[in-house]
Every structure is written in structure tokens, then in C-alpha cells.
Amino acid sequence: MGFNPLGRFSSRADDYAKYRPSYPAAIIDVLRRDCGLSPVSVVADVGSGTGLLSRLFLDFGCEIWGIEPNAEMRRGGELYLSAYDRFHSVEGQAENTGLPSQSVDLVVAGQAFHWFDPARARVEFRRILRQPAWVALIWNERKVTGDPFLVGYEDLLHRHAPEYSRVDHRRIDARQLTNFFGHSDWKTATFDNDQRFDLDGVKGRLLSSSYAPPGDEEMMRDLERLFTATQGEDGKVVFAYETKMQYGKI
Numbered sequence: 001m002g003f004n005p006l007g008r009f010s011s012r013a014d015d016y017a018k019y020r021p022s023y024p025a026a027i028i029d030v031l032r033r034d035c036g037l038s039p040v041s042v043v044a045d046v047g048s049g050t051g052l053l054s055r056l057f058l059d060f061g062c063e064i065w066g067i068e069p070n071a072e073m074r075r076g077g078e079l080y081l082s083a084y085d086r087f088h089s090v091e092g093q094a095e096n097t098g099l100p101s102q103s104v105d106l107v108v109a110g111q112a113f114h115w116f117d118p119a120r121a122r123v124e125f126r127r128i129l130r131q132p133a134w135v136a137l138i139w140n141e142r143k144v145t146g147d148p149f150l151v152g153y154e155d156l157l158h159r160h161a162p163e164y165s166r167v168d169h170r171r172i173d174a175r176q177l178t179n180f181f182g183h184s185d186w187k188t189a190t191f192d193n194d195q196r197f198d199l200d201g202v203k204g205r206l207l208s209s210s211y212a213p214p215g216d217e218e219m220m221r222d223l224e225r226l227f228t229a230t231q232g233e234d235g236k237v238v239f240a241y242e243t244k245m246q247y248g249k250i
Helices: 010-019 026-035 052-060 071-080 118-128 148-160 174-181 199-207 217-230
Strands: 042-046 063-067 087-090 104-110 129-142 187-197 237-249
Touching (some): 026 052, 042 052, 042 118, 052 071, 071 087, 118 129, 148 237, 199 217
8 A cells, every 4th residue: 555645545435434533613612712713714624535624614604625635535525515505625635725825714634734745735825825824733643541442452553554653643743843834833722532433333443544454354353352352331442532733823
């Protein structure tokens, strides 16, 4: 499997739409307070995928331009958000969105920034943004400690998914973010988030990840054993996340 994000999610779009977590509504409160977000704001969701982050802003009233390079993911987003007339789907990339200059009030990226060319994306974002040029980079960061299932799941990925450590967004550090924003005055906000899954949900969540090797029967057997050993009385396990948002002006 190559590292080009344009194609690596093509076979995973359905699982991504069904099993990836959404984003906490408190994100809107922070952006409204600190960045002047309002229901009349125009937002570019870059790497919009199946529309999970876009929906948060649409429900607030914003007009959204969803920029997505992968055809299958883009179609998934168009279907998921078909009821929203303020959502506009665009085939584009972070480095070439196709949007007019000074046409949006905020750029957001959910689970996507680690796929961008940061220097070229910064140039493009500065072009399409109106002043004061706010950008918010958002990740649902799965917790890896504090619970037997979370610990075991992390170990399973390291044993069965050789690409995991190479494409994990946790590789993005403060220095890279400072270079992207062009200053050290960017801020971080964190929120709790979680999903509860039965065994089928856990399998779908795993297979939605670009680094999960398809057709690995041993990996799936190990996942079933982990689930059986750690499920709660309701027959489910919890995927716990810390949603992180790094935001600032560029």
C-alpha cells in the first residue's frame, strides 16, 4: 500500500462513514469565542472525507466547501450531507483547493493535516482566506492507556499494521505546527469523545484505518480474542478519544 492519500482510502470509504467518530459540538463554542465563527461564516473543510466534520458546522448554520481529493470518500460525503443545501462538494487538495481567493472565513481540517504538504497548504490557505485568516486543525486522538481494551488494541496495531507508526498523526509536533502557522501563538483545545462498539463495530473501526492491512485473518482473530477478553457486560467496548484542536491565524 502506498503512502499517497489520494487512493489509500478508496476501499475504506464505507467503513469510514459508518465507524469513524464524529466531533464534539464544543468545538463550535471555542471557535465562536476565539475566532469569531458565526452562522454566516463560510468554512472550507479541507480533506472533508465522508463529511463528519462538515456536518458540525452545517448544523451551526455555516456554508461549507468540502474539499476532498478521493472520489469514493467525496461521494460518501455528498450522500451523507445531501440534505444540506449549504454544503458544496469540491474535488481538490489542500495545496490546490480550487476555491476563489479570499472566499472563506475559516479553514478546518479533521484527521487530514498529516497528509498535507504543510508549506504549500499554508500558501493556499492564505490565498483563499479572508483576514484575519483563521485555521483549525482537528484530530480525534484515540487513547492508548487506562483501559485493557485500549492498551490491547494499540499493541495489536503495532504487531499487525507495519504502516501504523509511519502514518500516525501523532508524528505532528509543536515545531511543525509553529512552522505551519508562522508563529508560536497558536492555541490548543481538548475535548473528550468516545464510541461504543460491539464486535462488528470494532472490526469496522479497524478496517476504516488506512494502515490496517486488508485480508489479515490473524489480525482479525487477535481482535476477536481481545474483544472477548475486554468487553463489558453490555457486550461492547469503548473507543475513547481526546479530540485535539490546534488553531490560530496564518
